[in-house]
């Protein structure tokens with residue numbers, strides 16, 4: 011960010027510059043006296059000048075600018091009121107500013123005469139010598155005496171020197187001054203002779219015998235015209251708005267940072283080219299470029315520098331070239347000057363004790379403790395504009411600036427967690443403990459951006475618990491994980507009475523009823539009014555959901571976060587594509603850092619001004635942004651950083667919202683449960699009821715797992731019998747807009763994962779929704795042939811972008827490798843834990859370099875209530891028998907989430923008994939698989955003819971045959 015110069019600074023700069031010029035003039039004058047012969051041949055012999063106009067170039071700016079009272083007025087100046095020759099000409103000359111084309115290569119105004127009103131002779135400059143070259147001589151390389159000698163030479167009588175001579179002359183003049191030519195590339199271009207004739211600002215003047223013919227009958231002074239334009243700042247670049255001028259285009263093309271925007275028909279440049287461009291433009295006759303706002307003092311204005319040069323005839327010194335750049339932070343301790351070459355500046359840099367020169371980047375860097383000293387001294391260099399570090403950075407790195415911290419890494423003290431439940435504290439992995447320390451060092455305001463699955467929940471609960479005295483606590487989460495959070499609080503904070511946890515389920519609930527209040531993003535925006543008095547401690551899970559400031563969820567959350575004392579943002583993917591996405595999260599954690607987005611956008615989003623406004627979709631200074639975030643906002647560890655601390659598998663039970671189960675489904679589930687517990691039922695009847703219960707569970711879970719906007723058509727495609735269709739349609743409609751887990755995962759940036767389900771209806775629903783959302787996916791179920799299985803598997807493995815593998819629990823739990831994913835989601839539970847573990851091991855196998863995450867979606871009030879503990883118990887037994895390396899219960903959350911009353915116990919026993927009896931497993935499986943609400947199909951039935959080695963038949967053996975795969979380390 012550049013600070014505008016004060017009037018005092020400008021005066022000082024100008025005084026210094028004058029002094030420097032005077033010194034240089036004296037020196038060169040002395041040199042010239044020693045070489046009188048050379049001076050005789052000065053170019054000014056060919057450049058008649060009116061002595062009274064020695065400063066005319068300087069006045070040019072001053073005079074011309076006021077005449078274009080409006081900055082935007084780009085009408086070519088026609089001070090002599092030439093009648094336009096044609097109507098086209100008239101149009102070209104007098105277009106309204108907005109119609110006026112700017113200096114673009116394709117546009118040439120007809121016969122536009124725009125030679126400067128500075129020095130009439132230039133209109134008839136020697137043949138083959140571009141007028142700008144002459145300006146170069148006049149302003150840069152002329153000899154003072156020669157200049158005076160020739161000033162009264164009448165133009166008509168001017169002896170026209172051949173180009174070579176003029177060129178030689180220039181070289182001599184330049185060498186006589188002992189100065190290298192300025193902008194050599196630029197000057198080379200400017201001295202390139204015209205082949206077809208001398209073009210002056212777009213009008214081709216015919217050559218006659220090597221002489222430039224003056225237009226007959228045109229008095230000299232009447233050929234004078236001018237073009238005015240202006241420089242406009244555009245982020246880190248600037249744009250030049252001016253009508254077409256060939257000479258100017260040549261200048262533009264000589265600048266390294268040039269870029270032409272065909273949409274706006276304008277050229278733009280980086281600020282490093284600002285000085286050279288302005289200087290070159292000053293030398294062009296008839297061109298007036300209004301400088302950038304605030305930069306006037308930094309470019310030699312014609313009224314001053316050129317004026318003096320004209321008087322003295324001295325060339326401009328290269329060290330006086332205007333250079334502009336910025337300071338950029340490159341580490342916690344050092345900053346870099348990102349600026350182009352300046353002799354004086356280098357001399358200054360060399361005075362700094364901590365200076366370092368990077369030969370690769372050709373940049374100088376310094377310790378932050380020398381920052382103030384350097385900046386103060388740079389301010390004394392009139393021709394240098396080195397923009398300071400943003401204020402936010404100097405505040406965030408105060409310790410380094412004041413030399414109180416020299417450590418290359420932040421020194422974070424160990425927090426006293428004695429006030430937090432010991433169960434939680436003792437469970438923290440070392441990197442999680444470090445995360446909590448960081449949060450407390452940041453006074454409870456941070457963005458915890460650890461990779462997915464690293465345990466952000468446990469860390470957030472610990473941080474919030476540290477500030478328990480400031481509760482009630484608000485936890486804002488995607489709706490699919492509201493109950494998972496509830497369970498996590500119960501698990502990690504035994505001191506918290508579960509009744510004090512309030513999960514907000516509907517818009518009618520109160521947001522402040524609990525000590526811990528858990529609400530979804532969407533409900534938060536509906537309950538905004540209840541946020542007074544504000545919460546002091548707030549956790550936001552998946553905080554990148556707030557990335558768009560225009561969304562209702564963001565508008566609801568931001569005011570809340572600004573006033574909260576502690577703000578704990580959690581996201582594994584805080585920004586998915588561009589730094590602009592980080593802005594709201596930074597604002598939430600540190601409201602004072604970048605109160606205005608524009609400042610952030612200019613520095614870090616490569617902001618560019620477009621015809622329609624500012625474009626912030628780019629990126630810039632990312633290294634610095636990372637340093638700032640790490641210092642004061644964000645903590646991020648990747649799985650690879652902490653792999654040694656992680657278990658090979660991390661299981662998570664995700665409690666999907668019971669509120670999403672529609673009344674009809676609820677009634678069907680209850681009826682099935684009642685059947686199972688009704689006395690005098692035969693075993694067969696009980697089993698049928700159990701299967702029905704399991705099947706109804708599948709229906710009930712569909713929306714929580716996947717569906718958001720399940721359309722009538724989708725359902726119609728799935729369902730045949732009207733009654734069932736009506737039943738499920740109602741269910742779906744009742745659940746519309748509900749948040750669902752798999753879509754949330756995709757929105758959170760999960761790239762590749764597996765989703766297992768059992769029922770065809772669930773698999774269908776998942777694939778349909780993925781199709782609708784155009785997410786790449788494969789599906790393997792009982793109907794997939796062996797050959798296709800392998801192909802599909804390869805397709806998934808090699809897919810570079812996001813992809814979901816939708817897999818049948820029973821048909822795809824073995825023989826397939828999906829090691830390019832590290833997450834498995836079970837949309838449905840299955841009673842045989844061996845099958846589940848085999849399914850898990852599709853990702854957890856050789857080739858897997860990461861710790862894998864397994865998410866089990868469990869719906870309360872369904873068969874899951876019984877299946878989940880059953881699975882846990884079975885695994886426990888396997889573990890005790892040494893058949894499983896993992897203690898399932900310990901690795902998953904909330905194992906005791908349902909209270910077993912007598913009825914529940916009875917159902918549980920029935921499940922246990924049914925699935926334990928030999929042969930029952932197969933019977934139940936087949937019965938369950940044949941279930942498809944309303945469909946005549948056989949569901950996800952295994953077709954043994956298409957599946958070699960049917961998993962159904964082999965599963966038990968496979969499970970035990972394969973147990974090495976999960977007992978031995980990968």
Ligand SMILES: Nc1ncnc2c1ncn2[C@@H]1O[C@H](COP(=O)(O)OP(=O)(O)OP(=O)(O)O)[C@@H](O)[C@H]1O
Pocket residue numbers: 437438439442460461462463464465466467468581582660661662663901902903
């Ligand atoms: N210290 C720990 N002790 C026991 N289990 C842990 C620990 N840390 C994390 N876990 C478990 O690891 C799993 C992943 O944790 P969590 O859901 O908090 O990860 P996350 O970083 O929030 O991932 P995501 O970004 O996917 O939400 C959970 O089951 C959690 O209980």
